Amino acid sequence: MWEQIRSNQTRSIILVAAMGLLLLLFGYFLGVALFGSGVGGLIVALVVWVIMSLIAYFQGDSIILSISGARKISRDDHPRLYNAVEEMKIASGLEKMPDIYIIDDPALNAFATGRNPNRASVAITSGLLQKLNRDELQGVIAHEISHIKNRDVLLMALCSVLLGTIVILAWFASRMMLFGGMRGNRRGSSSGGGGYAALIIIAVAILLMILAPIAAQLIYFAISRKREYLADASGALYTRYPEGLASALEKLAGSTTELKSANQALAPMYTINPFRSGGRAASDLTSTHPPISERIRILRSMAGGASLAAYDKAYREVSRSGSGVMPASALAGVPAVAARKPEAVEVEPVEPEKISSARETSDLLWKFSDYGLVNCECGTKLRVPPKFRGDSIRCPHCGRVNPLPPRQKSVS
Amino acid sequence: MKIALYVVLGVVVVLLLLLVGVYNGLVRARNQTKNAWAQIDVQLKRRHDLIPNLVETVKGYKNFERETLEAVTNARNVAQKAVGTGVGAQAKAEGELSGALSRLLAVVESYPDLKANKNFLALQEELTSTENKISFSRQFYNDSVLGYNNKIQMFPSNVVAGMTGFKAGEFFQVTVPEEKEVPKVSFN
Numbered sequence: 001m002w003e004q005i006r007s008n009q010t011r012s013i014i015l016v017a018a019m020g021l022l023l024l025l026f027g028y029f030l031g032v033a034l035f036g037s038g039v040g041g042l043i044v045a046l047v048v049w050v051i052m053s054l055i056a057y058f059q060g061d062s063i064i065l066s067i068s069g070a071r072k073i074s075r076d077d078h079p080r081l082y083n084a085v086e087e088m089k090i091a092s093g094l095e096k097m098p099d100i101y102i103i104d105d106p107a108l109n110a111f112a113t114g115r116n117p118n119r120a121s122v123a124i125t126s127g128l129l130q131k132l133n134r135d136e137l138q139g140v141i142a143h144e145i146s147h148i149k150n151r152d153v154l155l156m157a158l159c160s161v162l163l164g165t166i167v168i169l170a171w172f173a174s175r176m177m178l179f180g181g182m183r184g185n186r187r188g189s190s191s192g193g194g195g196y197a198a199l200i201i202i203a204v205a206i207l208l209m210i211l212a213p214i215a216a217q218l219i220y221f222a223i224s225r226k227r228e229y230l231a232d233a234s235g236a237l238y239t240r241y242p243e244g245l246a247s248a249l250e251k252l253a254g255s256t257t258e259l260k261s262a263n264q265a266l267a268p269m270y271t272i273n274p275f276r277s278g279g280r281a282a283s284d285l286t287s288t289h290p291p292i293s294e295r296i297r298i299l300r301s302m303a304g305g306a307s308l309a310a311y312d313k314a315y316r317e318v319s320r321s322g323s324g325v326m327p328a329s330a331l332a333g334v335p336a337v338a339a340r341k342p343e344a345v346e347v348e349p350v351e352p353e354k355i356s357s358a359r360e361t362s363d364l365l366w367k368f369s370d371y372g373l374v375n376c377e378c379g380t381k382l383r384v385p386p387k388f389r390g391d392s393i394r395c396p397h398c399g400r401v402n403p404l405p406p407r408q409k410s411v412s
Numbered sequence: 413m414k415i416a417l418y419v420v421l422g423v424v425v426v427l428l429l430l431l432v433g434v435y436n437g438l439v440r441a442r443n444q445t446k447n448a449w450a451q452i453d454v455q456l457k458r459r460h461d462l463i464p465n466l467v468e469t470v471k472g473y474k475n476f477e478r479e480t481l482e483a484v485t486n487a488r489n490v491a492q493k494a495v496g497t498g499v500g501a502q503a504k505a506e507g508e509l510s511g512a513l514s515r516l517l518a519v520v521e522s523y524p525d526l527k528a529n530k531n532f533l534a535l536q537e538e539l540t541s542t543e544n545k546i547s548f549s550r551q552f553y554n555d556s557v558l559g560y561n562n563k564i565q566m567f568p569s570n571v572v573a574g575m576t577g578f579k580a581g582e583f584f585q586v587t588v589p590e591e592k593e594v595p596k597v598s599f600n
Contacts, residue, residue, distance in 0.1 A: 079534065083541035090451060091548035093444070093556065134540075240551065 012155055015223050019162045019216055023049060026166060026212045030173050033205035049165045056161045057154075061113040061121055068111075070101035070123045078102070081129060084137045085122055088145040091238040098122050098148060102129065108252045112144040113153055120148040131251050139245030142235035150234065152227040159220050166216045170209045177206070232295055233311035236302065242311075246299035253292040294318060374402050434572045441560040445581045448553040452584075453495070455545045456506055462538055463488045463513075469531050470516070473523055480516050487512040513539070550584050557581035 023045055031041015055063075075082040078100075085100055094117055101123035103109075108128040114120030122144045132140065147153055236242040301314040372384035376395040384393060384404065392403045467485055470476055487509040494505035517539075526532055561580045564573040 079537050079541075083537065083544075087541060087544045087548050090455075090545050091552055093448065093552050138544075238548075 012223050012226070015219050016155070016159060016162070019159065019166075019219050022212055022216055022219075023162055023166050023169075026169060026208050029201065029205040029208050030169060033202045034173065034176055045165065045169060048168065049162065052161045052165055053158060056157045057115055060157050061115065061119070064111075064113050065101055065121060065123065068103050068123065069105075070103045073100050073102050078129070080134065081124065081137070081141075084134070084141045085145070087138060088141045088238055091142070092145050092149045092234075094120075094145060094149060096120075098145070100124075102126055110140050110144055112147040113157075114148060115154050115157070116151070117148055120153065122148075128252070132248055135239075135241060135244035136248035136251065138239050139235060139241065139243075139248045142238045143231050143245055146231040146234035146238065147227070150227065150230055152231065156224060156227065159223055163213075163216045163220045167213045170213050173205070173209050177209075228295070229298075229315065232299060233308050233315075236299060236311055237308055242299040242302045246296045249292050249296050249299070253296070372404065374404065376400055376402055431572060434569050435576060438560075438563055438569060438573055438576070438578050441556070441563050442578065442581070445553065445556045445560050448549065448556045451549040452546065452553060455542060455549050456491075456502075457495075459509070459539075459542045459546065460488055460492050462535065462542060463509075466516075466535050466539065469529065469535060470520070470526065473526050476523070476526075477519055480512075480519050484509075484512045484516050510543075554583050557583055 024042060027041045027043075027045025028038040029041070031044065032038045035041065073081070081102075082100060086097060088094075089097055096118045098112070098114065098120040099122070101121055103123055103125045105125045106127040107125055108131060110122070110124040110128055112120060112122050122141065124140070128140070129137070232245060235245050239245070298311065298314045298318045301317055302310045370386035372386075372388075374382040374384060374393060376382055382393055382395060382402065388404075390404070392401050394401050463484060467481055470481060487505070491502075491505040491509045494502045496502075517536075520526055520532075563569045564578050564580055
């Protein structure tokens, strides 16, 4: 079944090819409009594309990791994270242990990168690492390892390079047109009769200049969303425990902190879109990630199964669409796989002592200044100022209304 | 005439290439199952190696139940000897070790000091993870066998498999009752 899931890649490859064609078409018309030579434009587009692809292929992972400020860790730095990655490496049959990085950021997110399964890295923010229990961490890591195993990382890197090339070309073209590089135009007017043809070509070039980046972006998002569902499905299969990822996603959804180091082009690499703003319309076309609520619902309606077929069925039910995420061939001949029970182990997350003691001190300081403390169900600690009047307080995080303990009221 | 010859030659070459591809795919799948099987042993050995540490850490605590500790040590020695004596015997010994371990960890429940001990917490994480890795490596072994068997039984690779004598792989099945239950390495 590992091989079969790749058959789905034909669809992705078609989409990538469409993006490539778009680039070539764009390059050709720009060339005609700007230098009066379509082939020249084609060559410029190709050269930019090849150079950028090579950089992305050989240096992409280190660039991304350094932009996001990730630091590499070893087993001793964080045994639980290391173990979770190793467990998923075993479950997925990955041959080489991926490098593990931590990003010191309170935001909740994780991503995978690397050009092939033998040179891969998994990065997770320290915020997420602290929030998740063992099962949830395993779910998130399984999702990332699936990206590596399904080779999404390379695919998405090449796609984003294509997209980037189109955007860069459009940008340069618009500058050149504005500042009078319109050789095609001059030639057109001097030759009189050919004026109309030249005008049409310029019109097409301008139209492409505006539309190509948008079209490329839509294709890019379409590929990205599909890969997310697939990674969820294989993640559930590896852990045999869809609930782990589902409840991790729930925690992610509840967070409002934006990742500082995030970058629009890197967005599809993350577990959840780092740019989501609260309450945005669900499945819009311009989203790199499927809506979290839908991903959670699909995972939770797998009804005790953990196979790809169970995910596919759940996907059809939740999205009410005729076609599933996977081609029928990937599901043939695969027996049902039962999900396992939740892990009984609930080891308290081993928090670095420094952080926990700092937290205790700050709690104490708040207490001294008569601030009350209410623990919201979503995990947020609400500090109630001493002058606060009222019986209840709304959590700014999840919106639940929490009653204030009576002691609090008498004090204030 | 000549053209016909070239066409026939071309078809033969393509068929041969296909055959080679399918055969190599089968070999790759079979090797993957073998490798997956070896991975299980790696994890079982890791568990054996962890136990002396665990026993050392727990021993320091006054009045810690002697029998429980001895049971774990014995089970571990039996399991270590069982390595290489056949799948059935080994599975039984490992099952008993799992049982002994979960009893030990249940006893730890009543030792709050031990539960707060840093060494012990680290060991507990290692043990939990090793148990997970054992079951994940078994799971991957079964997944690999499934893929391999599908290849052997499905057209067209079944033709090549039949000609070259590939035999279906055996799934790992849990036979010892204790092994079926995931040992509870839990003590909150």
